[in-house]
Amino acid sequence: MIQQLSQPIPAGIAPRTPARDRSAPTKTAAAQAVGACSGLSTFPHMLCALRECKSAAMSASPKCVRGRQIEQARLARMERE
Numbered sequence: 001m002i003q004q005l006s007q008p009i010p011a012g013i014a015p016r017t018p019a020r021d022r023s024a025p026t027k028t029a030a031a032q033a034v035g036a037c038s039g040l041s042t043f044p045h046m047l048c049a050l051r052e053c054k055s056a057a058m059s060a061s062p063k064c065v066r067g068r069q070i071e072q073a074r075l076a077r078m079e080r081e
Helices: 029-035 042-053 062-080
Strands: none
Touching: 042 062
């Protein structure tokens, strides 16, 4: 009763093709790159996000822009002290 997995494909059926080219960038490519750091603990996550935000493709992402704003505010506070 077990079907064999290597059965031939019927003559009238074409093999499946991917829905889109996986190497092509998408609108959410930047978000996915930052999301790649999400499985890490706190400190490694911060280092990973900083490294990702240094790339040209990621520098305009909202998370990277906000991170730069926070860093600039921190540096300004340190200079005032």
